[in-house]
Every structure is written in structure tokens, then in C-alpha cells.
Amino acid sequence: MSIHISQHRIEGAPFKPSPNQGSAFASGLPDAIIIHFTGGSSAESAIGWLCNPQAKASAHVVIGRDGVITQLVPFDTVAWHAGASSHGGRTGYNKFSIGIELDNPGRLKRTEGGDYVSAFGRKYPAQQVIAAVHRNERVESFWLSYTEEQIEATFDLCIALCANYPVWEILGHEEIAPGRKDDPGPAFPLDRLRQRLITRGRDEDTGFNRKPDGDIDPDTPSRGTGFVTASKLNFRSEPRASADAIAPPLPRGTVVEILDQKAGWHQVRVNGKIGWLKSEYLKTG
Template sequence: MIAIEDHKLVDPEGKIKISFEETPNISGPFPNGLPDTVVIHYTAGSSAKSSAGWLRNPQANASAHLVVGKAGEVIQLAPFNIKTWHAGRSSWKGRVGLNQYSIGIEIDNAGVLVQSPDGYYTHFSKKVEPQNVVIAKHKLDSTEKGWEAYTQQQIEVVEQICLALKQAYPIAEIVGHDDIAPSRKRDPGPAFPMLSLQNRVMIGRNEDLPDEEEPNLLGDAVVVAENLNIRSNPGTEASKVSGPLTKGTKVKVEKTVGEWSYVKIDIEGWVSNQWLRNV
């Protein structure tokens, strides 16, 4: 489980790869009582490494506290008590310039995709496999577009990071860049399970229940993630059997093994328990 020591992420269990690569693009420490907000972004870049490199370049005139790669690896660019430059011109609930108040988490993701006759491409002309394309309407737009799917590792690591941040700082809210700069930003976009993250971190779930008191998922359940990968075997390494199940999909849970459930719809496969609720 991720924790914060001396304003830096650590994983005492060593399961999550965390590196620290300092950026010069900072503006000094937060005052007392801050940061109180987390802002989620996508990089629109081609890799976590390249995005982190850019955000450490003085010419970028931009930065963030963290970049989360597709395998769930994390690059920290500044300690959490220091302001970084991720929000730009922004406003939220009567405050402007959210860099003054918030932690910025960049997730390695291409963002909105370009549709071609043979499928979807990133804006840097890389083909995106159909199972990694989420077709969805952004809440601020009127039409559906293709978006690159986030990996389950990214979603899980970002949640762990937000929980650790909430323990260490008076975090009151998690927002998207598209919430605080709606006229010019669309990240993290509809492929990111924002509502689920907000609910799970800010409202909490029954994490203190011992395993035997966890609700029994067998039977009818519904998908609560925006997009839920369905796999051939339990575990995030297993291949996906189709595109992701979308929020609200009703499934039949046939069995559970650890943190995974075998579900049936018209297709069948394994999904992570945490995104299912009994109905």
C-alpha cells in the first residue's frame, strides 16, 4: 500500500515502482492548510517517461507532482508540499489558479483519439487496439468520440495515491482538469472512472471489514466503474476477452476467487470485485 513520507510517495511493500525525478518548474511551498484538492489529468503523451521528461524541461512551462505510467509505475516530479504548474488558467468553487491549492496527477494516456477508416489513432499517429478504445461522450461535449482506455493498474494506483494524500493532507476534493478548466481542457475525460474514484476516496468504502464480512457478490450485480476490463483469468496480466464492460452493465457473478469474480453476461470472464455491487 502506498504511503507518504517526507512529502514523497513510498511503497513499503515494494510492489509499486516509484521514482523521483525533480522538476525545476515549481513555485515554492504551499501555505498551511494546503493542498486541499487533487486534480487528475491525462498526459496526451506517448509514454510516462517522455511526459515526465517534458514536465522537467524549463521550456515546458508546465509540471505536475506525479506521472502514472500504464503499468502503474509512478514518477514523482516534486514533493507534495511544493506547488507545481499543472492546472493553468482555472477556477473552481470561487477560487482561481488551482495550482495554488492542489496536487496534480498526470496519467499516461493519449486522451481523445482520431478516427480513421481502419480504426482509432492517437494524435501522435499510433494505432490503438480496439479493446483499448472507449467510445464515449465527454460530459461537456455533444458527440461521442474515441478515447484511450486507462489501464486497471493506473486506476488502482491513482486510488491508492489519493487515499495516501488524503491521510497526509487536508484533501477535501478530487476534480478533473476538465472540471476546473472546462473551456479548454477535456482531461481526464470519460474513459476515467472519476465518480468511482471520488466516491471511493472521499466517501470511503468498507475497507475495515474483515474478509469474511465482505459482501458476498454471488448472483446479480452491476458494474460501477465507468469501464471494467473483463479477462480470461483472474489477474491484471490476463488477456481481455472483449472491450470493457460499461457502467451499469448487469452481470451474473458465478464465483469469486480472492479479489476477482467470474461473471456472465452474453460473454463471460473475470473482473475485479471492487467494481461490482450487488443489486
């Protein structure tokens, strides 16, 4: 189901405003999405807690096992979901990212009687449990499967977020706070979500996203300036559509320095980085 965002809110989704929020994101942000599990017993209990001032925590949305998305914080406003966090040279991910909480109890324990039990003592049916090794660990443990409805809603929401915000990084809480956090855990198809949505600068060896860096060559002479006319224009390492992007897409109006031109592409310099833009989305002269 396709999701529409307007005024930083999901159209038609329930909105329960959380008092636990910061100020508006800085310009050019949010550019990351962080995936979490609630570690709780239901979406309702998670929403109640994340709207309680005592929690001093929130997320932009909570997605229930039925796939219903409840929004708590508008997408242009900082929510408090990441805590102490760092990845790829950035720290404090609340100020960069949209937080998505999925209703899931988290790691389960298998009792001697063969039951799978959450930290808060609920038993879950064996057919809903997977055994898997967490990406930060070496030994198998037990996790409750996410529902298809929940995964589909998460993918659909991320597609809409990528269309509305300059997102170039999708990470699990477990990746920005390893050791401290283990969500969303191995039951969530995080790598598949990234492969589907983030093709820019993905590190093929680790599967992790890294912030792409272009070559810096201040000596190349300029041939004038231009500006971007598309709403978001990919900035690529070479003059072909399949080349890697070397930075987040450039928003409309970005002024670039023209360096060269070749078969429908312009080589440009922006913020000290040199790369290629499709000429048809560039106004020059």
C-alpha cells in the same frame, strides 16, 4: 498496494525532480487533487517534458500504464499543472492542489479504415478503445482505456494523499478548465474515485464537489473553548457520524468555541461556522 508518504515523498517511488515548481503551499494546503492525462505517447516522454525548463509545466506525479508512479515535485510544493482554472469560487488551482498525470494519449480519431489514431499519429488497438460522451460535451468520441494497474495506483495514491493532507476536493482538469481542457476524459472513473474518497459536501445532483458551508450564527452564546486532539477531526452538520461534514476536517490543535453538548458530541463554532465534533477528540475546560 498501500502507499506511504514521508517528507512529502512517496516511499520507494522513483523521484525525478522537476525544476518547474513554485514555492511551498500555504498553510492548510494542498486540499485538492487534480487528475490529468498527459496526452502523450509514453510516461517517459511526459516525465522528460515536465522536467524540461522550457515546458514551464510540471505535475507532482506521472503514473505509467504499468502503474509505476514517478514523483517530480514534493507534495508540499506547488507544481504547474492546472494553468488558468476555476471551480466553486476558487481560481488558479496550482496553489491549492496536487496534480496527478496519467499516461494516456487522450482523445482518439477513428479513420475511415477503422483505425483509432491519437493526435500524434499512433494507432491503438480497438479492444483498448472506448466510445463515450465527455462530461462537457454531447456527442460520443473515442478514448484509450486506462489500464487497471494505472487506475489502482491512482486510487491508492489518492487514499494516501487524503490521509496525509486535508483533501476535500478531487477534480478533473476538464472540470476546472472546461472548454480549454478535456482530461482525464470519460475513460477515467473520476466519479467513482470521488465517491470512494470524498463523502463531505458532495453535490448529489451534479456529482461535483462543492466547498461546504456551515451556518453562521454569531449570536449563539459561547460556553468556553476547547481544542482538537485528533490529527484530523470531521466537523459535521449534526451530532451523528453519518451527518455531512460542513468544512474540511479540523487539524489537531484547532481551537473551537463550545456552544452545546449532546450524547457524545459537542456543538462548536470555528471561523464563524457552527457544527458538531465527536467529544472524545476534543479537550475542553
